[in-house]
Structure formats: C-alpha cells, structure tokens
Amino acid sequence: MRYIALLIALTILPVMAAGINSNAGEYGFQFLQIPANPVSAALAGNGIYQNNFAGAFIHNPAANLMDESFNLSVQHSLWLVDTNYTQLIYSKGNRAQHFGLAARMLDYGKIDTRDDTGVIIGNYHPMDASLMANYALRILPDHLLGINAGLVYEKLDTASSYGFSADLGYLFLTPITNAVYFASVRNIGLTSKMDVEDINLPLTIETGLGYSYPLEGNTITGQIAINKALDTGIRTTASTEYTVQGILKLRLGYKFFYDDEGLTAGMGLNWKNINIDYGWMANSDRLNDTHSLGLTYHF
Numbered sequence: 001m002r003y004i005a006l007l008i009a010l011t012i013l014p015v016m017a018a019g020i021n022s023n024a025g026e027y028g029f030q031f032l033q034i035p036a037n038p039v040s041a042a043l044a045g046n047g048i049y050q051n052n053f054a055g056a057f058i059h060n061p062a063a064n065l066m067d068e069s070f071n072l073s074v075q076h077s078l079w080l081v082d083t084n085y086t087q088l089i090y091s092k093g094n095r096a097q098h099f100g101l102a103a104r105m106l107d108y109g110k111i112d113t114r115d116d117t118g119v120i121i122g123n124y125h126p127m128d129a130s131l132m133a134n135y136a137l138r139i140l141p142d143h144l145l146g147i148n149a150g151l152v153y154e155k156l157d158t159a160s161s162y163g164f165s166a167d168l169g170y171l172f173l174t175p176i177t178n179a180v181y182f183a184s185v186r187n188i189g190l191t192s193k194m195d196v197e198d199i200n201l202p203l204t205i206e207t208g209l210g211y212s213y214p215l216e217g218n219t220i221t222g223q224i225a226i227n228k229a230l231d232t233g234i235r236t237t238a239s240t241e242y243t244v245q246g247i248l249k250l251r252l253g254y255k256f257f258y259d260d261e262g263l264t265a266g267m268g269l270n271w272k273n274i275n276i277d278y279g280w281m282a283n284s285d286r287l288n289d290t291h292s293l294g295l296t297y298h299f
Contacts, residue, residue, distance in 0.1 A: 028161065028199035029152055031106040031128040032187050033229065035059075036087040037075040038292040041279030042266025043239035044253030046223050048171070048182055048210060054091040054296050057100045057134040060184045060206075061146030061169035064091055064098040065136050075277075075294035082109035085292075093136070098146070100134035113157070124157040130165070144171040152191065154199070161199045163191030176211075182225075183207040204229040208237075219243040233257060239264070246270060251279070260284040266292075273298045 035041040037055045048056050048063035054071040056063035070092045077085040083106065090101040106128040113122040129152070136146030148167040154160060169184040187201040208225030222240045239253030249268035255261045266279035275296040282289050 028194065029128065029154055029163075029165075029187070029191070029201050031085070031104070031154075032130065032152070032165070033202055033204065034077075034079065034085060034106070035279070035281070035292070036077055036085050036104055037073075037089075038077075038266055038277040038279030038294040039251070039268065041077065041281050041290065041292045042251035042253060042264055042277075043223065043241065044237035044255050044264045046208070046225055046237055046239055046253070048180070048223070054089045054100075055087065055102065057091070057098065057136065057146060057148065057169070058089075058102055058132070058167075059186075060171065060182050061134055061148045061167050062136045062144040062171045063146070063169065063182070064093050064100060064134070065095055065138050065144045065146070065171070066180075068094050070299040071296050072299075073275075073294060073296035075292065077279075077290055077292040078288075079106075079290045083107065084109070096138050098134065098136040102130070102132045102134070102148075102150075104128075104130045104132075126156050127153075128155075129153045132165075136169070142173040144173075145169070152189070152201070154191075154194070156194070159195045161192050161194040163189055163199075163201065165189040165201055178212040180210040181208075182210065187229075200230070202229045202231055217245055249277075 035045045039053050040047045040059055046059060047053055048060050054073040073089040075087045079085050085106045088103045092099055108126045110123045110125050112120045113124055115121050130150060132148050132150030134148045138144050146169040150165055152165045153162045166188045167184060167186040172181040174181055184206050186204045188203060189201050191199050191201060204227055206225055206227040208223060210223040212219060212221040220242050224238045226234060226236050228234045235258055236256040242250045247270050251266045253264040260283050261281060263282040268275060268277040277294040279292040280289060
C-alpha cells in the first residue's frame with residue numbers, strides 16, 4: 001500500500017510544483033506538443049508501454065528501454081484543414097541502452113496574403129521542423145534515464161526562428177509487478193527571435209503511471225498522466241490498449257482539460273516484421289478531426 005501512495009505522490013507533486021503561468025500565448029513551436037504518430041495519437045498523447053513503438057522516445061526519452069528493438073518508421077498525420085505532419089524515426093536498443101533519431105515537419109500548406117481591402121495579393125508557405133537525437137541508458141535494473149537533443153525551426157511569412165531543444169525522461173520499474181512510474185521534462189532550450197519578438201519553447205512537465213496485465217495470451221495496458229506546459233493549465237490524459245494474441249491492438253484514450261481535444265482512438269496490426277497503425281483524435285466542432293497513419297519495419 002505504501003508503494004501505491006508513494007507513486008501517486010510522485011505523479012502529482014512535480015506537476016503541481018510547476019504552478020500556473022500567467023503569460024499564456026507567448027510561446028511558439030507548438031508543433032512540438034502535437035502527437036505526430038498514430039500510436040501516441042490514439043493513446044491521448046502517450047504510449048510508453050507500447051512494445052516496439054519506435055517513436056516512444058519523443059514523448060519520454062527513456063521509454064524505448066522497455067523493449068529490445070531495431071525499427072524504421074514513417075508516420076503521417078492529416079491535421080486541421082490542409083495541414084500535414086510527417087515524421088521519420090530510427091530506433092535501436094537492447095534494454096540496456098537505446099539510440100534513436102527523429103525528423104519531424106509540419107507543413108501548413110499555402111496561405112493567402114491579402115491587402116487592407118481583403119484582395120488576395122499573393123501567398124506564403126509556413127512550416128515547422130525538428131531534427132532530434134535520443135540516447136537512453138538503464139543506470140540500474142529498475143531505473144531508466146534518457147535524453148533527446150536537437151534543432152528546431154519555425155517559419156511564418158517572411159519571418160523565421162530557429163533554436164536548440166532538449167528533453168529529459170525517467171522511468172521507474174516499481175516493486176508492483178508490471179507497474180511503471182514515468183516522468184519527463186520536454187522542450188528545454190533556446191530560440192532566436194522572430195523578427196524582433198522573443199519566441200519561447202513550450203516547456204512541459206509530465207508525470208504518470210502505467211500498468212500492464214496479461215490475460216491468457218492477450219494483454220491489457222493502461223496509463224494515466226498529468227502534464228503542465230508553461231502556457232497551459234494542468235491537464236490529464238488517460239488511455240488503454242488491448243492486445244489480441246500479439247497481432248491486433250485496440251486503443252482508446254481521453255484528454256481532460258484540453259481546450260479543443262478530447263476522445264482519441266485507434267488500432268494497430270502486426271504482420272511478420274511490419275506494423276501498421278492508425279490513430280484518430282477528435283477535436284472541437286470548429287476544427288477538423290486528426291487522422292494519423294504509420295508504417296514501421298522491425299529488423
């Protein structure tokens with residue numbers, strides 16, 4: 001019982017300590033907060049418990065130490081009107097250490113430029129991009145640490161900004177069988193000005209618990225997490241995944257206290273060395289739902 005109480009305290013206190021920031025809206029590079037892959041999209045932005053999930057280190061830099069893997073993955077999301085989010089991932093690890101690479105690009109498509117009377121006088125093509133490397137190490141049998149580091153770039157019309165971003169992640173394999181405590185600090189770094197305006201990264205703290213339960217050849221997993229970005233209030237996510245004979249994966253999640261997001265769902269199919277994943281995120285009536293598709297090859 002004392003372990004359960006300790007885990008609950010570890011989950012809540014780091015996020016509460018972050019406080020509430022009164023300067024909401026002064027942060028850029030928001031694409032770093034968007035789940036770019038179908039597994040995470042279907043699991044309300046999480047997914048550290050998903051075996052062979054190539055992109056897990058993007059959400060928690062220590063997560064890929066949970067499983068031995070060597071993967072290449074390409075993922076694409078249709079996100080809001082004509083916006084496309086593409087991600088390429090390399091992941092290789094052996095439970096003792098892990099190395100990964102991730103390239104992400106959010107393409108907003110062409111946007112019309114209008115004069116003061118509303119007449120179209122041209123267009124511009126905004127975009128966001130990130131290139132990241134990951135290294136994770138099992139420092140003790142039950143304690144896993146990881147770090148991401150890379151470059152970020154954001155372009156609007158004639159203005160652009162670039163910078164350096166890093167993430168830190170920690171996993172604790174608790175004395176409770178199949179229960180994991182996880183924590184991360186994401187989007188630490190510095191950026192250049194956008195023209196004359198300072199642009200800050202959306203620094204985010206997340207902490208949560210995961211549990212996996214075997215069911216006669218099948219497996220059910222669940223996760224609950226609390227996160228706090230400097231430009232948001234405290235938010236919560238909950239998700240579950242049901243694996244049928246290691247072949248079919250059914251996923252469901254929900255985002256609490258998000259402005260325009262809520263229900264998430266998806267599925268995955270494992271066939272030989274190939275994973276095909278689909279994720280769906282419901283948005284408010286004024287926004288399109290998000291659809292994400294991914295293809296992963298396991299060597």
